[in-house]
Amino acid sequence: xxxxxxTYPIRVEPFHVDFTGRLFMGVLGNHLLxxxxxxxxxxxxxxxxxNEQHYTWVLSRLCIELEEMPRQHEQVEIRTWVxxxxxxxxxxxxAILRPDGTAYGYARSIWAMIDLQTRKPCDLFSLxxxxxxxxxxxxxxxxxxxxxxxxxxxRDAEKVRTIHTYYSDVDINGHINSIKYIEHxxxxxxxxxxxxxxxxxxxxxxxxxxYMGDTLTFYRQQAGPxxxxxxxxxxxxxxxxxxxxxxx
Amino acid sequence: xxxxxxTYPIRVEPFHVDFTGRLFMGVLGNHLLxxxxxxxxxxxxxxxxxNEQHYTWVLSRLCIELEEMPRQHEQVEIRTWVxxxxxxxxxxxxAILRPDGTAYGYARSIWAMIDLQTRKPCDLFSLxxxxxxxxxxxxxxxxxxxxxxxxxxxRDAEKVRTIHTYYSDVDINGHINSIKYIEHxxxxxxxxxxxxxxxxxxxxxxxxxxYMGDTLTFYRQQAGPxxxxxxxxxxxxxxxxxxxxxxx
Numbered sequence: 001x002x003x004x005x006x007t008y009p010i011r012v013e014p015f016h017v018d019f020t021g022r023l024f025m026g027v028l029g030n031h032l033l034x035x036x037x038x039x040x041x042x043x044x045x046x047x048x049x050x051n052e053q054h055y056t057w058v059l060s061r062l063c064i065e066l067e068e069m070p071r072q073h074e075q076v077e078i079r080t081w082v083x084x085x086x087x088x089x090x091x092x093x094x095a096i097l098r099p100d101g102t103a104y105g106y107a108r109s110i111w112a113m114i115d116l117q118t119r120k121p122c123d124l125f126s127l128x129x130x131x132x133x134x135x136x137x138x139x140x141x142x143x144x145x146x147x148x149x150x151x152x153x154x155r156d157a158e159k160v161r162t163i164h165t166y167y168s169d170v171d172i173n174g175h176i177n178s179i180k181y182i183e184h185x186x187x188x189x190x191x192x193x194x195x196x197x198x199x200x201x202x203x204x205x206x207x208x209x210x211y212m213g214d215t216l217t218f219y220r221q222q223a224g225p226x227x228x229x230x231x232x233x234x235x236x237x238x239x240x241x242x243x244x245x246x247x248x
Numbered sequence: 249x250x251x252x253x254x255t256y257p258i259r260v261e262p263f264h265v266d267f268t269g270r271l272f273m274g275v276l277g278n279h280l281l282x283x284x285x286x287x288x289x290x291x292x293x294x295x296x297x298x299n300e301q302h303y304t305w306v307l308s309r310l311c312i313e314l315e316e317m318p319r320q321h322e323q324v325e326i327r328t329w330v331x332x333x334x335x336x337x338x339x340x341x342x343a344i345l346r347p348d349g350t351a352y353g354y355a356r357s358i359w360a361m362i363d364l365q366t367r368k369p370c371d372l373f374s375l376x377x378x379x380x381x382x383x384x385x386x387x388x389x390x391x392x393x394x395x396x397x398x399x400x401x402x403r404d405a406e407k408v409r410t411i412h413t414y415y416s417d418v419d420i421n422g423h424i425n426s427i428k429y430i431e432h433x434x435x436x437x438x439x440x441x442x443x444x445x446x447x448x449x450x451x452x453x454x455x456x457x458x459y460m461g462d463t464l465t466f467y468r469q470q471a472g473p474x475x476x477x478x479x480x481x482x483x484x485x486x487x488x489x490x491x492x493x494x495x496x
Contacts, residue, residue: 014285014295015278018415019422019460026416030263037262047262048321072420073296166435167266167442168274172320174267187414191460194415212267212439 004137006042008035008078012070020194022069025202026182029062032094032107033178035078039092043135044128054116055127059109059178060089063203065146066096066105075099081137083144088112088121090132093144106146150203152242154231157219160188162236165214176210176240185230185243188218197226197247204243210234252385254290256283256326260318268442270317273450274430277310280342280355281426283326287340291383292376302364303375307357307426308337311451313394314344314353323347329385331392336360336369338380341392354394398451400490402479405467408436410484413462424458424488433478433491436466441495445474449494458482 008031016027040046040057050056070076076096083091094107112121124132163184171177182204210216219231226247232240256279264275288294288305298304318324324344331339342355360369372380411432419425430452458464467479474495480488 013278013282015281015419015425015427017420019418019420021420024416030261033263034261167437167439168272168431168435170267171263172265172267172269177263179263183416187416189415191415 002134004135005079005081005142006035006039008038008080010076010078012072012074012076014072017072018194019191020198021072022198023071024183025064025069025186025199026179028064028069028096029182030179031076031078032062032064032080032096032109033059035080035094036092036109036111039080045132045135050113051116055113055122056116058112058114059206060112061110061149061203061205062107062178063109063146063149063201064105064107065201066199068104069198070096070104076104079142081142082132082135083108083139083142084136085124085132087123087125090124093142095142095144106144108144108146108148110149146201149205150244152205152229152231152244154219154221154229154242157221157229157231159217160220161218163216163218165210165212165216167212170212174211176212176214176216178204178206181206181232181241181243184216185218185232185245188220188230189228189245193247199245200248201246202243203245204241206241207239208234210240216240250382252383253327253329253390254283254287256286256328258324258326260320260322260324262320265320266442267439268446269320270446271319272431273312273317273434273447274427276312276317276344277430278427279324279326280310280312280328280344280357281307283328283342284340284357284359287328293380293383298361299364303361303370304364306360306362307454308360309358309397309451309453310355310426311357311394311397311449312344312353312355313449314447316352317446318344318352324352327390329390330380330383331356331387331390332384333372333380335371335373338372341390343390343392354392356392356394356396358397394449397453398492400453400477400479400492402467402469402477402490405469405477405479407465408468409466411464411466413458413460413464415460418460422459424460424462424464426452426454429454429480429489429491432464433466433480433493436468436478437476437493445495447493448496449492451492453490455487455489456482458488464488 079095327343
């Protein structure tokens with residue numbers, strides 16, 4: 001029988017918590033991506049193996065919903081599995097668990113496989129004769145009880161900040177790293193917001209790559225009493241990513 | 249016999265490498281501090297135990313010297329030990345090792361123990377009846393073959409950047425986190441610098457704490473052909489930290 005679900009253990013490190021003593025959302029995102037990378041690597045679908053064949057995984061969407069954010073020194077287990085494959089995309093889910101098996105929360109992500117030469121998405125069913133379908137789990141066994149990815153509509157967003165991008169923002173591909181966007185987006189909020197409220201849901205959709213030296217401009221719109229949408233544009237032009245932050 | 253040296257294993261994660269595929273200096277710094285925290289925790293000198301008694305460790309200086317920076321996916325072992333204790337300070341060293349035991353490089357650090365109420369340094373010899381001295385290693389067994397911490401002299405430093413500090417910059421104590429300074433300092437250099445050269449020595453001295461919302465101004469001075477000194481001031485006043493970056 002094929003093992004379809006992996007467990008990735010982490011410990012919440014001192015420099016990975018915010019001033020309230022809770023894990024930074026960006027660092028949690030980083031752990032989720034590592035768990036995902038590990039899971040696919042062990043099944044022959046890792047970036048290393050794919051790169052040799054000129055393919056790579058690209059993260060398209062990520063949403064995280066939490067009852068509680070892990071605290072400094074806590075031991076956390078991330079379970080991850082592939083929920084479904086729809087030709088050009090896979091849906092990968094995550095459970096973020098305490099040692100006793102109860103959940104801090106869950107996450108959903110959508111990934112595309114792109115051809116490094118054409119930069120176009122590939123048909124996942126045709127790659128390796130549809131091998132990836134062997135790893136799709138039965139829904140009944142692994143529930144991800146959070147809402148799927150929503151849609152963004154920016155109408156009256158206000159330009160709130162412009163930043164430059166530097167060496168530390170960039171990943172091995174020379175792109176602004178997906179996690180850094182999360183940091184920069186949460187940096188739009190003042191200290192008081194994090195003192196009085198916590199983020200119970202965070203959603204992000206990645207649209208285009210930005211590069212070191214690009215300018216990022218942040219547009220912000222109130223989507224509900226405790227819900228803020230942020231759109232990030234590069235060089236005040238193309239949309240790079242869009243995010244929704246729900247406080248409670 | 250008391251075990252005086254600890255080994256802290258890490259794996260170089262994908263989001264922790266720069267565009268050349270090598271570990272970010274700041275992330276390496278973070279791993280070193282975790283290794284240090286672990287080492288002292290296991291000996292009853294951890295921040296948790298100390299906090300209950302109103303003491304905490306404060307990092308005063310860190311210098312790292314590397315023959316090579318670890319690459320993505322590499323397995324790295326950090327060995328750490330206390331070299332000496334001089335009443336108000338401890339000298340803690342690190343070896344950054346490959347699986348075969350050869351060294352990527354070494355690091356030195358200086359720590360003070362402060363009283364959280366008075367914010368003054370404590371006499372380490374009097375705490376717990378000088379227990380800390382039991383952990384000082386014999387020099388012969390653990391060599392740290394890199395130069396000690398140097399002195400900084402800023403004469404004709406040029407103001408090169410001012411940044412604001414936000415939520416992501418701050419640690420659990422509400423201070424700008426020591427690792428973030430390293431990131432912001434290295435962000436002063438253009439892409440070409442990292443394409444053509446590597447950092448073989450990095451040195452930082454922490455002077456005063458800065459807080460979320462403080463403005464950080466960076467002053468830069470050429471200290472040699474491939475050696476740059478950076479001084480960081482908060483709100484264009486107090487010196488927060490000073491760093492030396494040696495390229496090769």
